[in-house]
Every structure is written in structure tokens, then in C-alpha cells.
Amino acid sequence: MFATLVVGFSLGLGLQTLPFVNGAVITDPLLASNKTFDYIVVGGGLAGLTVAGRLSESASITVLVIEAGSDNRQDPRVYDIYRYGQAFQSELDWSYPTDQKKSIRAGKTLGGSSSINGAAWTRGLKQQYDSWIQLLDPADAGSGWDWNGMFSYMKKVSSPLLSPSFLTSSASLMNLAQAEAFSAPNSGQKAKGANSIAAYHGTVGPVQVTFPDLMYGGPQQPAFASAMVKLGLKKYKDLNGGTPNCVSFTPNSINPHDQDHRSSSATAYLSPVESTRTGWTTLVGQQVTKILFSPSTILPRVATGVQFGTASGQRYTAHARKEVILAAGSIGSPALLQLSGIGDATALSKLGIPSIIDLKTVGKNLQEQTLNSVGAGGTNFNFGGSGPSDVIAYPNIYELFGSNAATVVASIQNSLSSWASSQAGSALSAAALQTIYKVQANAIINDKAPVAEMFYNNGSPAKIGLLIWQLLPFSRGTVSIISSNPFTKPQTNVNYFSVDFDLTVQVGVARMARRVFQTAPLSTLSTGETIPGFKNVPDSAVHGSDADWRKWIRSHFFPEVSASWILKLLVYDTKNVRVVDASVMPLQVSAHLSSSLYGIAEKAADIIKSAQ
Structure with a gap:
């Protein structure tokens, strides 16, 4: 936000x-x-x-x-x-x-x-x-x-x-x-998929960062990573060197010297x-x-x-x-x-x-990401630990939209001015906002900045779970006090999806989540999608229509960052x-x-x- x-x-x-x-x-x-x-x-x-x-x-x-x-x-x-x-x-x-x-x-x-x-x-x-x-x-x-x-x-x-x-x-x-203060993964954690590159981390700072002692060791996290590779992403040892456009095992801000607190x-x-x-x-x-x-x-x-x-x-x-x-x-x-x-x-x-x-x-230029939870049932595989979860995929716009990416890119390039005008009331001016939009669009189109996150979430909202959200919204909102009483919470107008592109990205990552559930080797651990499920969003040749995904997303999203x-x-x-x-x-x-x-x-x- x-x-x-x-x-x-x-x-x-x-x-x-x-x-x-x-x-x-x-x-x-x-x-x-x-x-x-x-x-x-x-x-x-x-x-x-x-x-x-x-x-x-x-x-x-x-x-x-x-x-x-x-x-x-x-x-x-x-x-x-x-x-x-x-x-x-x-x-x-x-x-x-x-x-x-x-x-x-x-x-x-x-x-x-x-x-x-x-x-x-x-x-x-x-x-x-x-x-x-x-x-x-x-x-x-x-x-x-x-x-x-x-x-x-x-x-x-x-x-x-x-x-x-x-x-x-x-x-x-x-x-x-x-x-x-990063603690590199030990041999047991490496066997479960963890990895790191020493040059990407500090070692003497106050914040403890490591992989959990009770790291998941079952087949599900490596299977998710392998499925994402099949869908076009690269797998990296460590994304913390400024290269998040990948799928990777990621550490947590937890203390290995204090029971992973x-x-x-x-x-x-x-x-x-x-x-x-x-x-x-x-x-x-x-x-x-x-x-x-x-x-x-x-x-x-x-x-x-x-x-x-x-x-x-x-x-x-x-x-x-x-x-x-x-x-x-x-x-x-x-x-x-x-x-x-x-x-x-x-x-x-x-x-x-x-x-x-x-x-x-x-209080203007408010930006907030939107999150959905999707899930699939699982076979009787064992999670092999308690976590926290460790695998994240960050697709860019080309990976997310595949053969339709050129159309989506063109829509960004042709819409910056109209988007800025539509959001001008939540910014200094349309011109100022368009300047910001151009920088963000360049990152998305030319630098291939990830536009979405897929966080593999063991056991929630289903045995095979994914938290998915769009990362770089163009919608803007405001924060305004409504009273001189400082204990009255301000009015926060988030204006989610007021720029339709944000919903387009959320649909794209939801559709990719459905695809990953159906992609080996993760599909061999799955008994089928349960959230949203084919009843709510019928499957099709394109893994669900835009209209059905939009309807479900709007009624099942949460604020994120x-x-x-x-x-x-x-x-x-x-x-x-x-x-x-x-x-x-x-x-x-x-x-x-x-x-x-x-x-x-x-x-x-x-x-x-x-x-x-």
C-alpha cells in the first residue's frame, strides 16, 4: 500500500x-x-x-x-x-x-x-x-x-x-x-531444497535470517518448484541478489539460535x-x-x-x-x-x-496489493515438517500471459495516459502520476519485473495451497482523516481494481495457479482443485474464462502489503x-x-x- x-x-x-x-x-x-x-x-x-x-x-x-x-x-x-x-x-x-x-x-x-x-x-x-x-x-x-x-x-x-x-x-x-545476520542452510536443509549464495547476504546484522529447523521435507515444495519450471520460470539457488524473476526456496526472518522464534x-x-x-x-x-x-x-x-x-x-x-x-x-x-x-x-x-x-x-497515491488463496486436495503424502513454507515463484508478464503477453503489453503502453487521468484525484496530478506509471511500465515491460507472486502455502487453504497476488498495481487511493479526534481511524479509500489491468493480472496469476495444480510433478500429489474449484470457475481450454475468474476474485480477495x-x-x-x-x-x-x-x-x- x-x-x-x-x-x-x-x-x-x-x-x-x-x-x-x-x-x-x-x-x-x-x-x-x-x-x-x-x-x-x-x-x-x-x-x-x-x-x-x-x-x-x-x-x-x-x-x-x-x-x-x-x-x-x-x-x-x-x-x-x-x-x-x-x-x-x-x-x-x-x-x-x-x-x-x-x-x-x-x-x-x-x-x-x-x-x-x-x-x-x-x-x-x-x-x-x-x-x-x-x-x-x-x-x-x-x-x-x-x-x-x-x-x-x-x-x-x-x-x-x-x-x-x-x-x-x-x-x-x-x-x-x-x-x-544470515545463517546458511545446513546439509539437512539443503537436502530439502534450501540453498543460498553467500555474496547475497550479510552475516553480522541484528536481524536473524535463516531456513527453519522444521523445514518441510516432503515432496510437495520441490514438486511445486519443478512444475513452475515446466511453466517457463527459471529456478534459482537464491533470489536475494536482485533477481526475483524465478522460483526459489526463500529464507525467513527467524532466529536459529532461539527455537526459530x-x-x-x-x-x-x-x-x-x-x-x-x-x-x-x-x-x-x-x-x-x-x-x-x-x-x-x-x-x-x-x-x-x-x-x-x-x-x-x-x-x-x-x-x-x-x-x-x-x-x-x-x-x-x-x-x-x-x-x-x-x-x-x-x-x-x-x-x-x-x-x-x-x-x-x-495521503494520496495509496497503493495496495490484492491477494487470493487457491488450493487443491492432496494424496496421502507427508509434509515432512512444520515449516514455515519456503518456496515462492515470481512470474513476469511474459511468463504469466504467454501467447497473449504482446496484447497485454500493448494495453499498458497505450493506456498510461488514460489510467493516470482516471486516477488523478488520488495523486498530485495526472501528469505526475503518468511519470510514475512510465517508470513502472518500463520495469514491467523491459526489465521483466515480476508482476505477481505465487507463495506455496503448505496446508492452507487446502493441503496443496497457493497464496497469489499482483505486485505492481496501477490503481490509486487515498488516506484522509475524517475527524480532528486522533483516535478516529482515517478513511482509507483503496480503489482496488479501479485500473482494470490490476484485475487482469490477478486473473492471470489465478489461471497460472490452476495450471500448476495440473502440471507434473505437483499434479501427481494432487487429488484436484478445491478452491475455487471447477464449480465456481469452470475449467476450459484456457483454464477458466475471464468473466468467471473476475467474479470469483472480486468476492474472495484480501489486502496484502x-x-x-x-x-x-x-x-x-x-x-x-x-x-x-x-x-x-x-x-x-x-x-x-x-x-x-x-x-x-x-x-x-x-x-x-x-x-x-
Whole structure:
């Protein structure tokens, strides 16, 4: 999901003293009220804890993280990866409502969505990261927002933005400036299909990544991979080097040293230093309700702190000496900006909110992927383990549509202008959106970026299961607050399938799923498709008609991924308000987002350090 907050491309950026508690996670708001910190991070999720962890490495820096959820690290719904899904629609999930009566999941707990997601660890196509540069100001072309720069932060040691003097004084810290600690598969896991390429992974970062001890060893996962090869995909040892257009066994963000428990941003960046890190305070159970600004109306505006509280309690204030960093997610961050007076001034005035900065595109350009579950019955084969599942296929548009691909490609090339016009109300303008569309279309058509994902899911929704979704939607939506009450959830208009191409791709991947069920060797393990089944979508020479697939997909899809478009970190016309979460991504990538978001947050921390 993408929601543009609109922030600038600039990378630049007499108070009460805090009585520090080393690495404290606190629940008492009075311990942070009226105190002053160098940085206040809004949201203790994946990006927020990563940035806070890096900034607080310096003993002279003070950081306050404010998280609306609780500290649930000891909750089995969080740490036990085999209980994936139990947190959904609970107090650990924001469950944002949408205009299509589908809830968007987002972690409302320490660690955010990294504490409740499926833990799949993949990276997008190299050219997709390189394309981000095309949407930057030419002056920022060498800023490292490309594959080489991002890959270094996702897995390697690299701090290109820091001055030589900073590097010299902080050498011991920078040896750890990477996100990933990958453990290569052992001989038993390799026998089950796992593999890796050492150059694609980091080994000393905080986030533990590996294949599960209880990895499935039955015939089903290799059979799926072999069937996908027969349908035209290549099988790769490891897709994490910027080459996801394949079928591959993929690792998870789980800890091999701790019973395969989840490795979230909370357990990776906070837990190891919780009792020793001075200057870092994490307040849970409190929601930031407003960013506070100095009285001066001269641009750029200067944030002085935040207001926070609970729906039934009083409001408190914390002060920021240097920056306020938003890491509240693709719905939470634009909503907070609007509550703070940054957004469409006309719309905000109707809610009685004084305008601080009139940015009409805050909350626009929302993008959300759609997922369906399909399945087939199985013979009496044994799964050979407990998982999690490990095999993913990422087909490109030519593999997905075969002999019809040329027609689909032509429809993209001929429709960008009309699509942009139809979605202009959810963007800065039709012209601006068409520029973004052209970059995305080039990735799809010329770079063969995967347009869909097929996640082999053992035992769900049937014995042989597949989760399928389109990855690069052209439909756009909006996030808009509907009340000045910060505890009223914003109105999220997702506009699923408002660009018909998105539904065309979803039909294409559903049809490919049916084909893979019927392709050896997976077909030898199958007793036949059960979801949707031939009664709901009758089989045919083309494996089901468009009309039947469309009808079934529309009534059986779910929201999938959260992300947004910014990449600019500093909010326009502010001096010290940054956004560091999925909102900084200028374009979606063909991957699960965790690995990329850790890289973004690691890079953001270096940007913030170098600006001071």
C-alpha cells in the first residue's frame, strides 16, 4: 500500500533534561512528559526501532520512541512463527477499515508489522531500485537510492553518507551498520531444497535470517518448484541478489539460535541492548496525536515535539531538540501529518484543524496489493515438517500471459495516459502520476519485473495451497482523516481494481495457479482443485474464462502489503520532520518488503546522523 505524504528531496535537516533509564521500555507517560530528547520517533515498528537503535548508538544522543501498541515480545502470537495469523484482528492489529469493507492489517505492537507478518525474506529486482533515481531531483542522483546503495544497507557494511571524521570516531559502530545476520542452510536443509549464495547476504546484522529447523521435507515444495519450471520460470539457488524473476526456496526472518522464534525489529534492535543502552527510552501504550511546531510561521516550519496520550486519558507533551521522525506506517503517518495541520488546507479547515503547511497530496497515491488463496486436495503424502513454507515463484508478464503477453503489453503502453487521468484525484496530478506509471511500465515491460507472486502455502487453504497476488498495481487511493479526534481511524479509500489491468493480472496469476495444480510433478500429489474449484470457475481450454475468474476474485480477495511513495525523508517546508517507513519508497518492488525496509531505515539513520 502506498500513500504519498509528500516530503522534500533535501537530505539536510533552554530545555529540560531527561533523567535517563538505560534502554527502558516504559508504560508510564509521566516518565516522558515534559522531557526533552534529541529525537522523537513516532512508532515503534520495523523502521522506527531500526532508526532509534542506530541513532542511540552514540552515548551523547537521546531518543524517545512512542508506540501506540504494547510490548508483546513475550506473547506467543508474536514470537512463535507457527502462530502466524493469530494476531490478525486482535489488539495487536490496527485493522484499518477501507471503502471496500476489507481491513488492512498493520502491527500495533512493539516491532509493528515485523512482529505479526509471515517473516518471508526476499528482495526486489535490481532495476526496480535503480528506477527510484529517475523520480529524484537530478541533484540527488548520486545519493545512493539505487540497487547498489540499498543492497549495501540491506546486507553489507556501508556508510557512504558519513564524513571521514564521523567514521573515524564511530568505527566500532559502523562495523555493524547492516541489517542482516544470515545463517546458511545446513546439509539437512539443503537436502530439502534450501540453498543460498553467500555474496547475497550479510552475516553480522541484528536481524536473524535463516531456513527453519522444521523445514518441510516432503515432496510437495520441490514438486511445486519443478512444475513452475515446466511453466517457463527459471529456478534459482537464491533470489536475494536482485533477481526475483524465478522460483526459489526463500529464507525467513527467524532466529536459529532461539527455537526459530521470530526475529522482529524489537528482538533484533532493542532486546540485545535493552539493559545497557543509555539515552533510548521506548514508551508503549501511548499514541502520538499531534506534531507540535514553533509559533513562527516562517518556512521551513520547525517541529518542537509531539503531543501523545490515550483515547480515555489525558494528553502529554514531549520535546524534540533535533528532529521528529515519523515511522507510523503508510496510513498512520499521513493521518498524523493531517492531524498536525500538514495536508490539504481546505479539507483540514472543515475539521477545524488550522493549516500549518498546505500540502494537498498528503495521503494520496495509496497503493495496495490484492491477494487470493487457491488450493487443491492432496494424496496421502507427508509434509515432512512444520515449516514455515519456503518456496515462492515470481512470474513476469511474459511468463504469466504467454501467447497473449504482446496484447497485454500493448494495453499498458497505450493506456498510461488514460489510467493516470482516471486516477488523478488520488495523486498530485495526472501528469505526475503518468511519470510514475512510465517508470513502472518500463520495469514491467523491459526489465521483466515480476508482476505477481505465487507463495506455496503448505496446508492452507487446502493441503496443496497457493497464496497469489499482483505486485505492481496501477490503481490509486487515498488516506484522509475524517475527524480532528486522533483516535478516529482515517478513511482509507483503496480503489482496488479501479485500473482494470490490476484485475487482469490477478486473473492471470489465478489461471497460472490452476495450471500448476495440473502440471507434473505437483499434479501427481494432487487429488484436484478445491478452491475455487471447477464449480465456481469452470475449467476450459484456457483454464477458466475471464468473466468467471473476475467474479470469483472480486468476492474472495484480501489486502496484502503496506508501502508508500516518498523517498524524500524531510517533509516539504519543514526543517526537522522526517518520514522513515514504507512511505519513503517511490515505487513498489517485486518482493516482500521487510528486507528493503530494514535497508531504508539503516540508510535513513546514516542520513540523519550526517545531517547533524
